[in-house]
Amino acid sequence: MIDALAGVLVIPAAAAVLLAALPGYRLTARLNVLAALLTFVTASSLFVVHPESGTYLLVDDLNKVFIVLTTFVGFTTSVFSASYIGHEIEIGRLTPRFVRFYHAMYQVLMFAMNLALVANNIGLMWVAIEMATLTTVLMVGIYRTHEALEAAWKYFILGSVGIALALFGTILIYMAARPVIGEGVDAMVWSALMSRAAQFDPALLNLAFIFLLLGYGTKVGLAPLHAWLPDAHAEGPTPISAVLSGLLLNVALYALLRFKMLLALNPEAIAPGPLMVIMGLISCLFAAFMLYRRRDIKRMFAYSSIEHMGIIVFAFGMGGALANFAGLLHMTMHSLTKSAIFFAVGHIAQVKGTQKIADMGGLTVTNPVLGWGLVLGVVAIAGLPPLGIFMSEFLVVSSTFAREPWLAIILALGILVALGGLFLRLNTIAFGEPRGPTAKAEASYVPMFAHLALVFMAGIYMPAPLVKGFENVARLLG
Amino acid sequence: MVVIRDFAFQGAQMLLVLLLAPMLTGLVRVVKARLLRRRGPPLLQPYRDLIRLLRKEVVLAHSASWLFRVIPYLVFAGTWVAASLVPTFRSGLLFSWSADLIALIALLGSARFFLALAGLDVGTSFGGIGSSREVMIASLAEPAMLMIVFTVALIAGSTQLSVMAAHMTSGAVGLRVSLGLALLALIMVSIAENARIPIDNPATHLELTMVHEAMVLEYSGRHLALIDLASELKLLFYVSVIACLFIPWGIAPPDGNAGAIAVGAASYVAKLAAGAVLLAVFETSIAKMRVFRVPAFLGAALMLGLLGTLLLFVSGTL
Amino acid sequence: MVTFALFCVAAFLLLSPVAVVLSRSPRASGVVYASCLLVTLMLAVVGGMCLVGQPTSRITLPLGLPWLGAHFRLDALSAFFLIVVNLGGAAASMFALGYGQHEHTPERVLPFYPAYLAGMNVVVLADDAFSFLVAWEFMSLTSWALVVAHHRERDNLQAGYIYLLMAGFGTLALLLAFGLLAGGDGNYLFDLVRAAPPSAGVAAIVLVLALVGAGSKAGVVPLHAWLPLAHPAAPSHVSALMSGVMTKVAVYGFVRIAFDLLGPPVWWWSMLVLAIGGITAVMGVLYALMQHDLKRLLAYHTVENIGIIFIGLGLALAFKAYGMADAAALALTAGLLHVFNHSIFKSLLFFGAGAVLNATGERDMEHLGGLIHRMPQTAFAFLVGCVAISALPPLNGFVSEWLTFQAILLSPQLPSWGLKFLVPAVGGLLALSAALAAACFVKAFGISFLGRPRTPAAADANETDSHSLAAMFFLSALCLVAGVLPGIFIDALAPATNALLGVSMPHQAGLDWLTVVPVAESRSSYNGLLVFVFVVMSGSIAAFAIHRLASDKLRRGPAWDCGYPDASPATQYTASSFAQPIRRVYGTTVFHAREVGDMPPPGAARPARLTVEIRDLIWDAAYAPIAVFIEYATGRLNVLQFLTIRRYLTLVFSALVLLLLVLAIWS
Amino acid sequence: MLRGNLSFDVAHLLAGSLVLVSFMQLYQDRLYALLNVYALHALVLAASVGWQAFVQDAPHLYVTAVIALVFKAIIIPAALHRIIVRLGIHREIETVVGAGPTMLLGMGLVALSMVVMLRVTAEADPLAREDLAFALSVVLLGLLMMVTRRNAVSQVVGFMSLENGLVLAATGAKGMPLVVEISVAFSVLIAFIVVGIFLFRIRERFDTVDIQALDRFRGERQ
Numbered sequence A: 001m002i003d004a005l006a007g008v009l010v011i012p013a014a015a016a017v018l019l020a021a022l023p024g025y026r027l028t029a030r031l032n033v034l035a036a037l038l039t040f041v042t043a044s045s046l047f048v049v050h051p052e053s054g055t056y057l058l059v060d061d062l063n064k065v066f067i068v069l070t071t072f073v074g075f076t077t078s079v080f081s082a083s084y085i086g087h088e089i090e091i092g093r094l095t096p097r098f099v100r101f102y103h104a105m106y107q108v109l110m111f112a113m114n115l116a117l118v119a120n121n122i123g124l125m126w127v128a129i130e131m132a133t134l135t136t137v138l139m140v141g142i143y144r145t146h147e148a149l150e151a152a153w154k155y156f157i158l159g160s161v162g163i164a165l166a167l168f169g170t171i172l173i174y175m176a177a178r179p180v181i182g183e184g185v186d187a188m189v190w191s192a193l194m195s196r197a198a199q200f201d202p203a204l205l206n207l208a209f210i211f212l213l214l215g216y217g218t219k220v221g222l223a224p225l226h227a228w229l230p231d232a233h234a235e236g237p238t239p240i241s242a243v244l245s246g247l248l249l250n251v252a253l254y255a256l257l258r259f260k261m262l263l264a265l266n267p268e269a270i271a272p273g274p275l276m277v278i279m280g281l282i283s284c285l286f287a288a289f290m291l292y293r294r295r296d297i298k299r300m301f302a303y304s305s306i307e308h309m310g311i312i313v314f315a316f317g318m319g320g321a322l323a324n325f326a327g328l329l330h331m332t333m334h335s336l337t338k339s340a341i342f343f344a345v346g347h348i349a350q351v352k353g354t355q356k357i358a359d360m361g362g363l364t365v366t367n368p369v370l371g372w373g374l375v376l377g378v379v380a381i382a383g384l385p386p387l388g389i390f391m392s393e394f395l396v397v398s399s400t401f402a403r404e405p406w407l408a409i410i411l412a413l414g415i416l417v418a419l420g421g422l423f424l425r426l427n428t429i430a431f432g433e434p435r436g437p438t439a440k441a442e443a444s445y446v447p448m449f450a451h452l453a454l455v456f457m458a459g460i461y462m463p464a465p466l467v468k469g470f471e472n473v474a475r476l477l478g
Numbered sequence B: 001m002v003v004i005r006d007f008a009f010q011g012a013q014m015l016l017v018l019l020l021a022p023m024l025t026g027l028v029r030v031v032k033a034r035l036l037r038r039r040g041p042p043l044l045q046p047y048r049d050l051i052r053l054l055r056k057e058v059v060l061a062h063s064a065s066w067l068f069r070v071i072p073y074l075v076f077a078g079t080w081v082a083a084s085l086v087p088t089f090r091s092g093l094l095f096s097w098s099a100d101l102i103a104l105i106a107l108l109g110s111a112r113f114f115l116a117l118a119g120l121d122v123g124t125s126f127g128g129i130g131s132s133r134e135v136m137i138a139s140l141a142e143p144a145m146l147m148i149v150f151t152v153a154l155i156a157g158s159t160q161l162s163v164m165a166a167h168m169t170s171g172a173v174g175l176r177v178s179l180g181l182a183l184l185a186l187i188m189v190s191i192a193e194n195a196r197i198p199i200d201n202p203a204t205h206l207e208l209t210m211v212h213e214a215m216v217l218e219y220s221g222r223h224l225a226l227i228d229l230a231s232e233l234k235l236l237f238y239v240s241v242i243a244c245l246f247i248p249w250g251i252a253p254p255d256g257n258a259g260a261i262a263v264g265a266a267s268y269v270a271k272l273a274a275g276a277v278l279l280a281v282f283e284t285s286i287a288k289m290r291v292f293r294v295p296a297f298l299g300a301a302l303m304l305g306l307l308g309t310l311l312l313f314v315s316g317t318l
Numbered sequence C: 001m002v003t004f005a006l007f008c009v010a011a012f013l014l015l016s017p018v019a020v021v022l023s024r025s026p027r028a029s030g031v032v033y034a035s036c037l038l039v040t041l042m043l044a045v046v047g048g049m050c051l052v053g054q055p056t057s058r059i060t061l062p063l064g065l066p067w068l069g070a071h072f073r074l075d076a077l078s079a080f081f082l083i084v085v086n087l088g089g090a091a092a093s094m095f096a097l098g099y100g101q102h103e104h105t106p107e108r109v110l111p112f113y114p115a116y117l118a119g120m121n122v123v124v125l126a127d128d129a130f131s132f133l134v135a136w137e138f139m140s141l142t143s144w145a146l147v148v149a150h151h152r153e154r155d156n157l158q159a160g161y162i163y164l165l166m167a168g169f170g171t172l173a174l175l176l177a178f179g180l181l182a183g184g185d186g187n188y189l190f191d192l193v194r195a196a197p198p199s200a201g202v203a204a205i206v207l208v209l210a211l212v213g214a215g216s217k218a219g220v221v222p223l224h225a226w227l228p229l230a231h232p233a234a235p236s237h238v239s240a241l242m243s244g245v246m247t248k249v250a251v252y253g254f255v256r257i258a259f260d261l262l263g264p265p266v267w268w269w270s271m272l273v274l275a276i277g278g279i280t281a282v283m284g285v286l287y288a289l290m291q292h293d294l295k296r297l298l299a300y301h302t303v304e305n306i307g308i309i310f311i312g313l314g315l316a317l318a319f320k321a322y323g324m325a326d327a328a329a330l331a332l333t334a335g336l337l338h339v340f341n342h343s344i345f346k347s348l349l350f351f352g353a354g355a356v357l358n359a360t361g362e363r364d365m366e367h368l369g370g371l372i373h374r375m376p377q378t379a380f381a382f383l384v385g386c387v388a389i390s391a392l393p394p395l396n397g398f399v400s401e402w403l404t405f406q407a408i409l410l411s412p413q414l415p416s417w418g419l420k421f422l423v424p425a426v427g428g429l430l431a432l433s434a435a436l437a438a439a440c441f442v443k444a445f446g447i448s449f450l451g452r453p454r455t456p457a458a459a460d461a462n463e464t465d466s467h468s469l470a471a472m473f474f475l476s477a478l479c480l481v482a483g484v485l486p487g488i489f490i491d492a493l494a495p496a497t498n499a500l501l502g503v504s505m506p507h508q509a510g511l512d513w514l515t516v517v518p519v520a521e522s523r524s525s526y527n528g529l530l531v532f533v534f535v536v537m538s539g540s541i542a543a544f545a546i547h548r549l550a551s552d553k554l555r556r557g558p559a560w561d562c563g564y565p566d567a568s569p570a571t572q573y574t575a576s577s578f579a580q581p582i583r584r585v586y587g588t589t590v591f592h593a594r595e596v597g598d599m600p601p602p603g604a605a606r607p608a609r610l611t612v613e614i615r616d617l618i619w620d621a622a623y624a625p626i627a628v629f630i631e632y633a634t635g636r637l638n639v640l641q642f643l644t645i646r647r648y649l650t651l652v653f654s655a656l657v658l659l660l661l662v663l664a665i666w667s
Numbered sequence D: 001m002l003r004g005n006l007s008f009d010v011a012h013l014l015a016g017s018l019v020l021v022s023f024m025q026l027y028q029d030r031l032y033a034l035l036n037v038y039a040l041h042a043l044v045l046a047a048s049v050g051w052q053a054f055v056q057d058a059p060h061l062y063v064t065a066v067i068a069l070v071f072k073a074i075i076i077p078a079a080l081h082r083i084i085v086r087l088g089i090h091r092e093i094e095t096v097v098g099a100g101p102t103m104l105l106g107m108g109l110v111a112l113s114m115v116v117m118l119r120v121t122a123e124a125d126p127l128a129r130e131d132l133a134f135a136l137s138v139v140l141l142g143l144l145m146m147v148t149r150r151n152a153v154s155q156v157v158g159f160m161s162l163e164n165g166l167v168l169a170a171t172g173a174k175g176m177p178l179v180v181e182i183s184v185a186f187s188v189l190i191a192f193i194v195v196g197i198f199l200f201r202i203r204e205r206f207d208t209v210d211i212q213a214l215d216r217f218r219g220e221r222q
Helices: A003-021 A025-048 A061-090 A096-118 A122-143 A146-181 A190-199 A202-220 A228-235 A238-264 A272-290 A297-318 A321-352 A368-381 A388-403 A405-430 A446-460 A464-477 B002-035 B045-055 B066-084 B101-121 B125-156 B161-169 B177-193 B221-246 B258-284 B291-314 C002-022 C028-051 C076-102 C112-125 C129-150 C156-182 C190-195 C200-218 C227-233 C236-261 C267-290 C294-321 C325-360 C376-389 C396-409 C417-449 C466-484 C486-501 C528-549 C575-590 C617-642 C645-665 D002-027 D031-055 D060-087 D099-118 D126-148 D152-172 D179-199 D211-219
Strands: B058-061 C057-061 C070-074 C554-557 C594-598 C609-613
Touching (some): A003 A096, A025 A061, A025 A096, A061 A096, A061 A238, A061 A321, A061 A446, A096 A122, A122 A146, A122 A202, A122 A238, A146 A190, A146 A202, A146 A238, A146 C645, A146 D152, A146 D179, A190 A238, A202 A238, A202 A272, A202 D099, A228 A297, A238 A272, A238 A297, A238 A464, A272 A297, A272 A405, A272 C617, A297 A321, A297 A368, A297 A388, A297 A405, A321 A368, A321 A388, A321 A446, A321 A464, A368 A388, A388 A405, A388 A446, A388 C156, B002 B045, B002 B221, B002 B258, B045 B221, B058 B066, B058 B221, B066 B221, B066 C376, B066 C528, B101 B161, B101 B221, B101 C417, B125 B161, B125 C396, B125 C417, B125 C575, B161 B221, B177 B221, B221 B258, B221 C528, B291 C575, C002 C028, C002 C070, C002 C112, C028 C076, C028 C486, C070 C076, C070 C112, C070 C129, C070 C190, C076 C112, C076 C236, C076 C466, C076 C486, C112 C236, C129 C156, C129 C227, C129 C236, C156 C200, C156 C227, C156 C236, C200 C236, C200 C267, C200 C294, C227 C236, C227 C294, C236 C294, C236 C325, C236 C486, C267 C294, C267 C575, C294 C325, C294 C396, C294 C417, C325 C376, C325 C396, C325 C486, C376 C396, C376 C417, C376 C466, C396 C417, C396 C466, C396 C486, C417 C575, C645 D099, C645 D126, D002 D126, D002 D152, D031 D060, D031 D152, D060 D152, D060 D179, D099 D126, D126 D152, D152 D179
Antiparallel strands (some): C594 C609
8 A cells, every 4th residue: 555655756757757758838837736636636636545654655644644645735735836837928028938847847847755765764865855945946046047046046055055954864863773672774664763762862852953954954944044935935936936935945844743752752862842942932033023124925925934943843842732733733834824825916916017015006906806816815825814814823822821921922022023023015016006017917816715725714714624633733742 | 638748748849940940040149140240130030031931932943853952952951850859858759769869860861962063053163162162061070970979879878879878867977087088079060060150151152152052053033042041950959969969958758847848948948048149159269160170070080080989989988 | 691692703704705796787885784784683682682681601612723612602791792793883884875875986895894793793602712802903904904995095094004003902911911920821711800800910911911911902092093994994984983882892802901800909900000090081083173184083982982991890890899790880880881882973973974974985084064054964963973072962972981989989988099199180171172162063063064164065955864864863863862762771881890890880770860879869960851851841931922922023134243254155264273272271282283374475476374283293293203113124134135146155053153152152 | 803903004094184184174275286185085085985995894885985086086076177277266365264273273173173083982883983083173164264364275175174074974874774875965065065166257246146136135125
């Protein structure tokens, strides 16, 4: 029954090769969607069939959630990107050659992320995540403008350093594991590591965790390692911004969580929680303040991603059933909402022909569907009910306040400041006198509203199986 | 039987205040004139004025609304009801419990509210002056009055005038600082409320000084008569309240026989006369003050009232 | 009971999408508002039935927090507020049946209106922290959408922005409060909290948080800043809901937490609440006096009345803390009765303002005047509202304030010295605010409805439509009934006070002549009915007698005005000149009000000017600094967007070294 | 036993000398000199990797050694030479912090890594432990170099020496799989960077493709 698991890897890989070979964007776009859909179906079949994990591939409740989320958003984003890319070609911002490259890279990215999620081997996971990073670097630079190249370059350099640090951490983990488990591949296999973590050398684990926190934290976009994130979001094609915010950050987070669990298993090692809590708080506050002066709509939402990653890391750092549940929920909701927002933003930017907030206004008047979609998305991302993020923020803050009042208050302030920043800009974008070109958008609203509908549903009613799964994971995370 | 008797007394009270009110004003005028070495108008002049006004036709400004014509009746009715619920010669009136002191003050407040509206209705500058100054004075006088009520009510353990009067006569009170403060404040408030010197001058039409007269400037005929009568009733009301709270002696108890009631009536008239004389003396011995020194005057009253209440809260015995 | 109530709420929620679909068609507003009217009436009936003796009913739905579910509960308190909410809602819907026809962008109002009603109802019904907060914030969100419905008008977006921020702030405060009540393992159920009330220390923090959270929604000073901006910005029937009803929902939140969940109070809580209430009452009315925007003036009066309500609640807390149950019942009843009364006359007044706005397109009183001639019925209804809110007998506003005074008169028995000093002062503040309110409404009614029209718009205004009038007259009637027969309403409140304090005020209905006797006949009593009858009788007798015996002749002529009548309406008193004496008395200290006169030299042609400068000290002290700080902080942090890669690497490097140092120093 | 000691000493010697060379890099102020020192750095790495391969008799490590020798010690420095000539980058290195303070910082970092490593319990293989300490300090020194030098080339060199440290650690970890793959992957990465520098004409620093772009910055700064 391993094949469901293998499928998640094989389908994108095959699709990548195929798409690299095929010309013409209409067909390739459709193929892209199809491949993503297939991957999603295979992934969701994981809930039905329960493949047991081998030496290289691992599947448990934790990464099931991640895989399904990733493949789903990957699918919806591919739908969105079809219409987006179509428009980009019409206005000649992209040439067919680049589109072919783009689609291939898209599938490679999917492959890399899935690999990172199912890898049962810390080395393999490292390779996969770095692969994903490099692919996104290439896609961010795809517009070949000065800004795009500059952003890609920044992303590349900072990413490489992150890569190096993460690798060093991985080596240290191996060093820690070797005396206990023995030389060779086994000392890098998750399942083996988890089972024996208690006997590892705590000092090595501590050192390793610091490097891993910084290495993978760079990918998660935690302040002060976040520098690449806003520009990469702002300059790349919008579908990639959606994937970055919606998925890649999660994948890096997943790696971080795994190592947190590892450390948690070792009594003498430092508690990883406090470190994560502090970095989470810093990111949340910092990003919240950065929201105010943004003039580029995509960059603004990139900062909001940093803020939410901060909240999520904070929640997982606090630990405990409630906080972990909240963290998972928040992560899921954030992926859905933020990608939905980027779907909207992509079309808005195409309608207005710019990403400058100053040049867009009164969207709810000129393009009601798009405008209200954005409003709904911002309402969701700002953590207002009845949408999903409110529930997770409710759980995080309230459960924290009983344990660490001051932390909760700081977090609450961060959320409030972010709310202010978001709506300050939303007012100019969505309301007031219309500004800028008011062409009608030929857009596919389905993905956006599908995501928002899910978020809305989660806000008021969560199906029991989902809750069950989340609770298991929360317990797993300790 | 008893009910009928009580009805009778209540009715008597209503007529009594209605009849005595102009007389009181007249008396004040006479005394003032005499103090100024003038012969002054005869005692019954106010009645004559009222009748004359009632006979005259009403001249209504073009811009006056229906409200302008209703207000005189409202003001008169409100004041009359208030005045007739104060125990004057006999406590325990039939309907005295239908409104306690706070309610009575508020009732007069309603009357003032409508009068101020009347000042604005025609849309002249003088009406505006009158109303705006009136409400400014009221905004200080009413809280002061309520503070006084608090003081007395806390001592008497009630806001029912009859009960208060009874409690005061019962001698259980004795001399109290807070009562003195309250009395002083009450006198100041009454002077302000009735538009007497030094707050206002009822006998002038000099625009810079007048408050009440400016408000009712546009009224004529029967409307003016009602308003004048209302203000006379108001004066009577305050004098009777002071009388009933601070010199309650002589008021006939509910079960009092004819003699007691006669005594009550006599003492009441005497109290009124005394009040009139004192008021006249005070008015002749003091000068009208500028409008914007009024707040200081009434603020003092408010502070006195608050002080009285505070004393009672802090130590029940003062 | 509660199930049916929830069905009604569901009906609201279904109406929203319907409204979205319909919103283009001309008959949409009719459909939506009519159905809202229907549902609100049903809910009001539900509340009434529950209040007169249905047992508490509860239900749990598999919504909200998965392992918890959404709990709803309809007890006496909820029932009372259910009535308040839905009476206001029904009136607003009725009014909107006419008013809504003039809406330019119905698609921005109709979808949110039912959702807003739903939110308020759910807040009252919710029985666990999560549902409560969801409904609470949902209420804020929908009302925000309604505030920015007219987003093209100046300042509305700004108002909505401040409103949303304050709402978020309040919700977070409540969130923290509930977090503290729930504890680490999340007992979000109200029943669990009731079962195990928190320790005194925790309870104190929760109370403060609740005061901040609910208070910011209710608009207590100094958290009121958003209110006078947001309430007027919305369409008038929504303003009525926000001012008349939503603030009461906020009061409900506070009452629920302070009286129901927190267990036995401590005396100093009441000092906090009393002080805030007193200050709020006076500040609110003073702000209102300085206003000449009609709707904003009304909004500030909401602040004042909230203060009065909180005075009642504070007294109730004090009495409860010292076990004086009967007095507590009296105070609480006074507070709740004022909740009811204010919801009625404030809605009425906003309807009036809406009608005026509709007829003249003006909210500024300086541009109105003489409307009583053009719209007599609106004027009458508005006048009733003015008398009621000015706490004048025989209308309902007076009753609740009178009860509050009676409660204050009971308070010398309170042992604590702090209260001994505070309560009389608060009494003084209450009296002051009552008197000032009367002054303010003389101004409001006198300037905008009386006198001569100041603009053509006012000169040819037309009477508003029948639906709006119906709504207004319905509320006016309620004002009168609640004023002359207060006993009924006091008795209706008994179950609520019973539920919270275990006792209630003495039963009023049985007393002869329908008198209200809060404590004892000998102590104090009030009979609105008799007073009303007396006034009417003696007034009509006088009228009858005079017209019969004396003259009833009447002649129209020019105004007398001391012989200097002036044709130009500009010579009338304006709102600001009317308020000038009061501004001289209070404003110079409270608002640093200054009058700057500019008198041209003799012979100069230019006109003399008198400008008044008023500063909102609370804004300057509490809100401006926050904006400044945000400005500063963002400015400073923004540099981090423009660093070079090497500097970013430096950040990473220093983070690494820092962590390594931490590790080295560890243990 | 003896072999153990000997192997320990040699490995220790090589690793230590790698740290020493890193310090020499920090000290350079001419680009060409820096490149030569880096070549030396790679050479020492190759030696140490080779030794590890011999000690652990893990033949695949020889591949890594060869890569280090050929690619890092010869090709990359040569390529950088050409780039310097082609792009006319001027020859002296502008430093953010002077050489002296940089050295001090470096000392501090080495000390720090020692302290951190000493916490590792004694049971851990001493050879590996020492190697690790050195590797850590090489990594930190490489990073230090990246942040204290302004020229693109010297920053690349910094990154490469950092990566050398990683390889040292990886090879030091006895029996660690994927070492070869990793070293290959990194070589590719470095190639990317070098090519990138060449393509984007990054004259002086990593910071931007060209300086004006920083200021025309998408309206973010106005």
